[in-house]
Amino acid sequence: MIVIVRVNKNHLFLKTIRVPDVRCPLCNTRGQMEMSFYQLQLEAGWVRNTKKISASVCCKNCHRDVPVVRWDKELDTCYKAEKKQITVKTSFKAGKIGKFLIWLNIVFFGAIFLLLAGIFIYHRIAPKQNAINREGQVRQSAQLATSPRPGDLVLVYLFDGHKQTLFKITAVDAASDVIKAIASDKSIDVPADASEVPATDADFKPGNETSFSMTDYRSRRFTAPDKQRVGNIQMIYRK
Ligand SMILES: [Zn+2]
Incomplete structure (x- = not known):
């Protein structure tokens, strides 16, 4: 001003x-x-x-x-x-009046400067924060992989089609070393938090379960019962 x-x-x-x-x-x-x-x-x-x-x-x-x-x-x-x-x-x-106007201008432009500096700093720090969240999520995923539960959302990089697809675990059978999961038809980016996963229950159609090896799941590999590698687990989310 x-x-x-x-x-x-x-x-x-x-x-x-x-x-x-x-x-x-x-x-x-x-x-x-x-x-x-x-x-x-x-x-x-x-x-x-x-x-x-x-x-x-x-x-x-x-x-x-x-x-x-x-x-x-x-x-x-x-x-x-x-x-x-x-x-x-x-x-x-x-x-x-002149002094007053000069001070008014200093305060006004000072405020704008601080605002811009704040926005700049925020944008420099915010992505880092996100990266830290993601690291934490990766660590948590490794932990969740050791004890799969029905309801866990699993983001898998599928070798067939080279895309990331979200699965939902529906059953865990430790005795026969099998977990069952339904794939959503969504191809999504890797979110940092479970709350950011863009999926609802409607995305997982019942009856479309596929079986995977639980042993391999624990080491974050997706393997079909016929021992064929299907993909790698990127993240596991538990809400
Ligand atoms: Zn003259």
């Missing part, structure tokens, strides 16, 4: 010089011209003395100011030469 208030232009008087050899464009008299110089001052909530210099010309014979549009080459040359000789002090002073 930059608040712009009306800017006033003031012309600070610097000096007046006589320009003896110059002719008046209005009355054609020579030797009666005076040139005055001014420094441009801008004033709003603050006061700024600029390095811009302007001049006015007055004729002592006809007592008229010569407007800039009537200046001839002589006057113009004289003005430019004299202007070079003048050095002005530039300055900036903030008044009460």
